[in-house]
Amino acid sequence: MSVTHTDVRDDTALTPCGSTDHVDCGLGLVLDRLGEKWTVMTLAELSAGPQRYRELERSLVGISQRMMTLTLRRLERxxxxxxxxxxxxxxxxxxxxxxxxxxxxxxxxxxxxxxAQAKSAIEAAQIDFDEHRPK
Known part of the structure; x- marks a missing residue:
């Protein structure tokens, strides 16, 4: 059985997110953080438990001190x-x-x-697209 929009009871689901009369569901707040590479990695590292600044910095290979400070501040805020x-x-x-x-x-x-499960399929699709794309 398929679900149609009339089956949905939540009014926010009836209006597309880009619409001017869409109720703000907070998705923008989440995407602001989720769109940042270091946010996801910081959340993953802190999932194991509390860490001191330097411990966290060592576990986030490649992060600059400035970016780590900004990421932690944003997550704290x-x-x-x-x-x-x-x-x-x-x-x-x-x-x-x-x-x-x-x-x-x-x-x-x-x-x-x-x-992790989709990585190889995405990479294969990209290769296929690049090989068959008109030049």
């Missing part, structure tokens, strides 16, 4: 990451996922799993 400062000398800073962050990370994990 959106409520996905909690930052804990312990008043030692020097101060100890630890980051961990909030409840919202763990929820987001579980959704990202599904995307990561799907991408």
């Amino acid at each position: 959106d409520g996905h990451v909690l930052r804990h400062v312990t008043p030692t000398i020097p101060p100890t800073v630890t980051y961990e996922l909030s409840f919202l962050g763990r929820s987001f990370a579980s959704q990202v994990a599904a995307l990561v799993s799907w991408s």
Whole structure:
């Protein structure tokens, strides 16, 4: 049995996201973070548990200090990451996922799993397209 738009009870599903009268469902907020490469990787690393700044920096191979700081700030601002400062000398800073962050990370994990399964099919489609594309 197929589902039609009339079967859907949620009014937001009836109006396309790009429409001017679409109710803001918050998708833009999620895509702002999801579209950033380091966000996904940071969520994945923090899924294992709290980490200090340097531990996290070492596990995110290729990230610059500036980009890591920006990524953590954005995730903290959106409520996905909690930052804990312990008043030692020097101060100890630890980051961990909030409840919202763990929820987001579980959704990202599904995307990561799907991408691993689909990777070879996507690459094959790209090669096929490139080989058969008129020049």
